Amino acid sequence: MSTNDLVSCVSLVLGAFFFLAGTMGMLRFPDVYTRLHALTKADNLGLGLLVFGLALQAESWLAVAKLFLVWGLVMLASTTCCHLVAQAAWQAGISPWSRRDGQ
Amino acid sequence: MTPTLNYALTGVVLFSVGLSGLFFCAHLLRKILSVNMAGSGVFLVFVALARRQPDVPPDPVPQALVLTGIVVAVSATAVALALFRRLTHEPAEEPHG
């Protein structure tokens, strides 16, 4: 296994870990805002690591460019979606969770 | 279990889930969702059977049929949803002209 493969492997596993963490956050966090936070943060970083790991294995620069384009587009879309969901929740009168609420 | 058998059986199960939803769900929107699901089950059977020999490229004819089917399914869904809307909204409140 070359260094390239090793770095790629570590990056892919780390990326999968971030996805796992984000999903757990979405399932376990108390309200819509914290869930969004967990999901978008973890997914953007997790996808970045996956893209990086896959780019090391790609056979052409065109494939690398496409992978990073996918990453950029997903970040754009997930950021906007997160903003819209949070905005709709805020306008619907959902107040952010705080420790005092006791859960 | 080969992938073909796995996905084809899943297609059969999805078809039966969709069919049961069509029979047993009361809400019309959920019936439309169920029909879509049953359709997806049929598509899955088609595409799984297109790939019976793993070492040769899959048969393009069922894939093209499914591609056609997806587009027809969305237009049928749109017609069903428009009918649903017509049912839930009194025609009188639609502005004329």
Place this chain on the structure above:
Amino acid sequence: MDSSLAWFDAILTLTLVVVALRVLFAQDLFQAIVLFIVFGLLLSLAWCRLGAVDVALAEAAIGAGLTGALFLNTLATTRRHGDQAPPAETIDRKGAWVDDKLPTLRPRPSTPWTGRLAFGLVAGSVTAWMAAVVVPLAVSSDAPRIAIDEAMLRSGVTNPVTAVLLNFRAYDTLLEVAVLMLAVLTVSSLTAGSARVSKALPSGPVLTSFVRLILPVVVMVAVYVLWSGTKAPGGAFQAAALLGAGGVLLLVTDTQSPSCARYLRRVLLVAGLAVFLLVGLGGMLGAGRFLEYPPAWAGVLITLVETVLTVSIALVLVMLFVGTSPTGAEGSARASDETPGATPLVSRERTS
């Protein structure tokens, strides 16, 4: 067969079935629709595993994306119907979501057990019969395969799916486009031209810049998918789905949407079918049979038909979306409403 991939297949198919069941049993209809979108995305993973990348592209864009948007749109119109309070919802014994104000096919005191038994028997026997047909087909390896490999050389394209769609079985595709026209006609006559998309999403700098950034990319990717469809997965339907999604995005946001003259819209709508028919008739004159292309011209003709089809189908998809949108009256009533947050998006979130 790689055993880790077999595990992946098993998990994916199990998830598909579980999500499908959740769609039926989710208590809230909004939740059911979102689960349906998830189902579509998982299904496009399954298409990739089965080597059907063309289908995966179409499924992700049309099956999951656009169908989900149509359902959410319809749900929004029904929830905003009448008073602003969410309609009384009850859960019947089977866990089905029943809304007092919405019509159901059966009277609510649900069907007697004999009826349920009969329905269950029908569903069960159909499933058993289907399994009995499918399993022997799936395990036999001597698949009857239509010999198209040598025909591919004369088809004008190198992507076999595009060759089937636009050359060998062009009849199917022609009639499919006709079905799309019929659907648009039906939807727009049902909504009697009164449907007008209200700007459903709140405007803001984030969304506006997103739309400005993403639309050129959408158009570029659509052109790329169309162009590459002759030799790699892609083609008219996938490109049209992308363009249609871009159009829907323009419609629901507060961005300046380009207006389109009525007659121009109609011309573009039927252009795909018309050009396809003309090419077919030309084939009849040139090669003797309807929809038969002269081999030297096949590539050019297919590209021409696909390009026009892309525009037409994209417009069809946008018009289907418009047809299921709230009417103008409802839209304006909602715009002046005090609580714009009464969207289905968060109506079920806890508010404490």
